[in-house]
Amino acid sequence: MLVDYRKCDTPLHKTNPKVILLGTLIVIIASILWTHPLYCIAVFLALIVLGKIAKFPWQQIKWFFKVVIIPVLFIMIIQGFTLDTSLLNASYKDYTLFYLLPNGRVPFKLGGLLYGFAASLKIYMVVVAVAILGYTVSPSDIIQLISRVPFASKQVIFIFSTAWKFIPVIKKQITHLLDAQKTRGMELEKGKLIERVKKLVPIVTPLLSNSLETGDQIALAMESRAFGTKTKNKFIKPLNFSLTDKILYILLLISLVLLIYMYTLGYGIL
Amino acid sequence: MGNIISWQNVSFNYEGTKRKVLKDINIDINEGEFVVITGPTGAGKTTLCETLNGVIPNFIKGDLTGEIIVDGLKAKGTPVYDMASKVGMVFQDPDTQLFGMTVEEDIAFGPANLGLTYEECMERVEKSITDLNIKELRDRKPIELSGGQKQSVSIAGVYAMLPKIIVFDEPTSMLDPVGKERVFSIIKDINKKYGITIVLVEHEMSEIVKYADKVIVMNQGTIHLSGKVEEVFLQVDKLKELGLEIPQSIELSLKLKNDKYLDRVLLTPEEVIDACSKFKPKAVISSKEQTRPREEKKETIIEVSKLRHSYLGDHDDLKGVNLSINKGDFVAIIGQNGAGKTTLARHIIGLLKPNEGRIKVNGKDIAEKSVAELSREVGYVFQNPDEQIFTDSVEDELQFGPTNLGKDCDFIKNIVDEVLQDVGLEKYRKVWPKYLSKGERQRLAMGSIITMNPDVVIVDEPTTGQDWRETLWIMDLLKKLNDKGKTIIIITHNMEIVNKYCNRVLVMLKGEIILDGTPKEVFIHEDKLKKAYVRPTDITYIAHNIDYMPDNIISVNEFYQVFKESVI
Numbered sequence: 001m002l003v004d005y006r007k008c009d010t011p012l013h014k015t016n017p018k019v020i021l022l023g024t025l026i027v028i029i030a031s032i033l034w035t036h037p038l039y040c041i042a043v044f045l046a047l048i049v050l051g052k053i054a055k056f057p058w059q060q061i062k063w064f065f066k067v068v069i070i071p072v073l074f075i076m077i078i079q080g081f082t083l084d085t086s087l088l089n090a091s092y093k094d095y096t097l098f099y100l101l102p103n104g105r106v107p108f109k110l111g112g113l114l115y116g117f118a119a120s121l122k123i124y125m126v127v128v129a130v131a132i133l134g135y136t137v138s139p140s141d142i143i144q145l146i147s148r149v150p151f152a153s154k155q156v157i158f159i160f161s162t163a164w165k166f167i168p169v170i171k172k173q174i175t176h177l178l179d180a181q182k183t184r185g186m187e188l189e190k191g192k193l194i195e196r197v198k199k200l201v202p203i204v205t206p207l208l209s210n211s212l213e214t215g216d217q218i219a220l221a222m223e224s225r226a227f228g229t230k231t232k233n234k235f236i237k238p239l240n241f242s243l244t245d246k247i248l249y250i251l252l253l254i255s256l257v258l259l260i261y262m263y264t265l266g267y268g269i270l
Numbered sequence: 271m272g273n274i275i276s277w278q279n280v281s282f283n284y285e286g287t288k289r290k291v292l293k294d295i296n297i298d299i300n301e302g303e304f305v306v307i308t309g310p311t312g313a314g315k316t317t318l319c320e321t322l323n324g325v326i327p328n329f330i331k332g333d334l335t336g337e338i339i340v341d342g343l344k345a346k347g348t349p350v351y352d353m354a355s356k357v358g359m360v361f362q363d364p365d366t367q368l369f370g371m372t373v374e375e376d377i378a379f380g381p382a383n384l385g386l387t388y389e390e391c392m393e394r395v396e397k398s399i400t401d402l403n404i405k406e407l408r409d410r411k412p413i414e415l416s417g418g419q420k421q422s423v424s425i426a427g428v429y430a431m432l433p434k435i436i437v438f439d440e441p442t443s444m445l446d447p448v449g450k451e452r453v454f455s456i457i458k459d460i461n462k463k464y465g466i467t468i469v470l471v472e473h474e475m476s477e478i479v480k481y482a483d484k485v486i487v488m489n490q491g492t493i494h495l496s497g498k499v500e501e502v503f504l505q506v507d508k509l510k511e512l513g514l515e516i517p518q519s520i521e522l523s524l525k526l527k528n529d530k531y532l533d534r535v536l537l538t539p540e541e542v543i544d545a546c547s548k549f550k551p552k553a554v555i556s557s558k559e560q561t562r563p564r565e566e567k568k569e570t571i572i573e574v575s576k577l578r579h580s581y582l583g584d585h586d587d588l589k590g591v592n593l594s595i596n597k598g599d600f601v602a603i604i605g606q607n608g609a610g611k612t613t614l615a616r617h618i619i620g621l622l623k624p625n626e627g628r629i630k631v632n633g634k635d636i637a638e639k640s641v642a643e644l645s646r647e648v649g650y651v652f653q654n655p656d657e658q659i660f661t662d663s664v665e666d667e668l669q670f671g672p673t674n675l676g677k678d679c680d681f682i683k684n685i686v687d688e689v690l691q692d693v694g695l696e697k698y699r700k701v702w703p704k705y706l707s708k709g710e711r712q713r714l715a716m717g718s719i720i721t722m723n724p725d726v727v728i729v730d731e732p733t734t735g736q737d738w739r740e741t742l743w744i745m746d747l748l749k750k751l752n753d754k755g756k757t758i759i760i761i762t763h764n765m766e767i768v769n770k771y772c773n774r775v776l777v778m779l780k781g782e783i784i785l786d787g788t789p790k791e792v793f794i795h796e797d798k799l800k801k802a803y804v805r806p807t808d809i810t811y812i813a814h815n816i817d818y819m820p821d822n823i824i825s826v827n828e829f830y831q832v833f834k835e836s837v838i
């Protein structure tokens with residue numbers, strides 16, 4: 001997750017995870033269907049408001065906004081020059097802002113620019129929605145929700161969630177191994193790319209053997225706490241569905257239906 | 271109370287080997303007892319415990335003979351997960367035994383596996399966090415906890431399964447003194463208040479005597495000694511033979527008993543304080559009377575000025591540290607985890623860059639030097655040897671550093687031969703380092719730095735998880751280097767080795783050096799040490815608490831001499 005879950009006393013944190021999950025799903029579907037920037041801006045602004053309500057730590061994803069800004073600008077410019085505007089509905093789709101080359105060659109069209117802008121905004125929409133989901137819903141609640149899906153194997157879900165949790169442990173091991181190499185006179189930052197990659201080879205064996213050892217210890221500790229027993233696991237956390245949750249859930253379901261129906265009528269499309 | 275555990279003629283060898291790691295073990299443990307299993311590394315302590323819950327032979331394969339009866343059940347044929355409701359097990363490394371996203375979930379993990387409903391699991395969680403007094407951790411993420419807190423949560427997770435027996439395999443070996451105290455106090459409560467049988471594998475003898483009902487000393491797969499604490503610890507010679515640490519209170523009271531000052535051997539520092547306080551002093555000897563011998567002026571090798579560092583930017587982890595270390599010094603940096611010890615050391619080797627301030631090594635600013643360049647002058651041995659060993663053989667490992675430094679073949683060959691001998695690994699020259707014991711791997715890690723011949727060697731927690739014999743081996747090796755003129759800096763929680771080997775101690779608290787001096791000078795500042803969560807050795811603690819004894823006593827012999835001169 002971009003932002004880790006934090007237990008807080010905000011309306012969003014108190015909302016049933018199912019509602020938030022559905023909300024996130026709607027944002028994802030909207031981002032797939034819509035191409036009109038105004039619609040995307042509206043959703044993006046709504047997400048910012050929700051983030052404010054949830055006391056979302058915007059600082060933590062500031063780096064993402066910065067990193068993605070270059071590809072985003074690149075997408076907008078490329079679309080401005082290259083998009084086949086005949087695919088768009090808007091009346092101003094062929095309005096040309098400027099030409100790259102003299103004599104009206106390589107036009108930069110408003111339709112393309114707006115399409116690129118919407119496409120870029122959609123990236124931010126999805127990322128922010130998923131980040132808010134991760135921040136407001138405990139990962140274990142998400143796992144619980146997924147495990148209620150009839151065909152989902154609890155064992156597989158547990159393996160994934162455990163593996164996810166041990167990423168920082170492995171990351172720490174890699175950092176230590178690289179640091180240890182440096183303190184033994186290895187210049188990791190010097191040399192050509194291939195040389196630098198070659199210098200990383202010695203850490204592969206200890207990393208693998210340390211990881212296997214860690215895996216073994218985890219498995220042993222898990223079995224020692226009765227994991228794998230034949231007794232049926234009845235640990236299902238009750239997820240409270242308050243009246244507000246029910247209303248929100250129904251409203252979101254209606255929004256989803258409307259979104260799809262309006263899309264078929266051409267709404268949200270540039 | 272009757273037997274709850276019974277090992278009957280138990281022998282075991284690992285799959286593919288013939289060497290018996292357990293040899294005909296016969297021993298019983300009564301319900302509700304607090305039993306400590308100790309002995310040198312490789313004695314078979316962990317192996318013996320792993321037979322209790324079926325880890326051996328179900329998980330770790332091998333030839334297990336004899337019978338192990340646990341609460342009326344034969345452990346040999348029962349899967350680990352079925353034994354889990356009878357025997358809980360807490361391991362050394364808390365990071366590999368926490369599975370939940372929050373503490374609450376982690377504690378519920380075991381009960382959930384036992385088939386309990388959500389409500390029943392939550393009842394167990396509630397009981398666990400209440401009994402173990404960790405309610406404040408309930409909603410925290412395990413990854414954000416300190417070592418001591420993590421281990422407390424691991425114990426709570428096992429305790430929530432309500433087993434009759436809990437086995438602790440060196441549960442405090444990775445913790446700082448505060449964490450250790452917290453964990454030991456929890457274990458004691460589980461036993462004394464809630465009657466759970468405790469089997470604790472432990473090296474630290476001074477802790478053992480405070481809690482145990484029974485001690486089992488193992489050596490080479492056999493039971494070497496067993497009995498009540500006082501019975502076992504009276505056999506000092508046998509314990510010393512095995513290279514085990516003798517608690518200072520016992521060592522001292524034994525000397526005093528031999529000289530007829532005491533009529534029996536005393537086990538705990540408190541008993542010694544009580545007994546010695548009854549003697550009438552001739553005069554109170556003030557620690558101030560003892561002056562520090564004049565030291566000749568030495569050359570400065572490391573100079574740190576106004577060093578400030580912040581990891582997250584919200585607070586300073588080092589707050590303008592000023593420090594000057596002389597050539598040939600043997601320095602200990604002590605303080606609780608998070609005090610800034612390792613952060614300071616990592617700046618000196620260039621792995622961290624300061625936010626403010628500068629560091630000079632051999633008179634030159636290190637700001638522009640890479641870590642690799644600096645490694646010619648400063649060597650760093652990591653806390654966990656497995657994180658710094660890369661190669662396929664002991665010999666390759668020792669060659670790795672000097673080869674990177676561009677040393678010629680003859681130099682490398684000679685120094686590798688010399689260091690192999692120094693670290694006692696000649697016979698393992700071609701062996702894959704993973705096959706070595708932890709102590710041997712620690713020595714190899716140190717050897718791999720020594721072959722680079724740096725002027726300064728920094729060792730982060732050199733003795734963590736080692737038995738006393740191995741601890742002394744490692745420290746003697748550092749002393750030899752120090753005698754050759756190398757400057758040694760160690761980061762440690764072991765105050766006994768600080769007293770025995772170091773000529774200078776730096777006590778750190780919240781990113782600052784709050785005390786700096788010889789061990790004698792530092793260990794008289796009881797209040798500041800308490801603030802830094804540093805507990806001096808038992809002998810210093812005893813001296814501090816006897817009115818007529820000076821505060822700066824740091825060894826048993828010194829105490830003994832001063833005591834004889836002081837009392838009527």
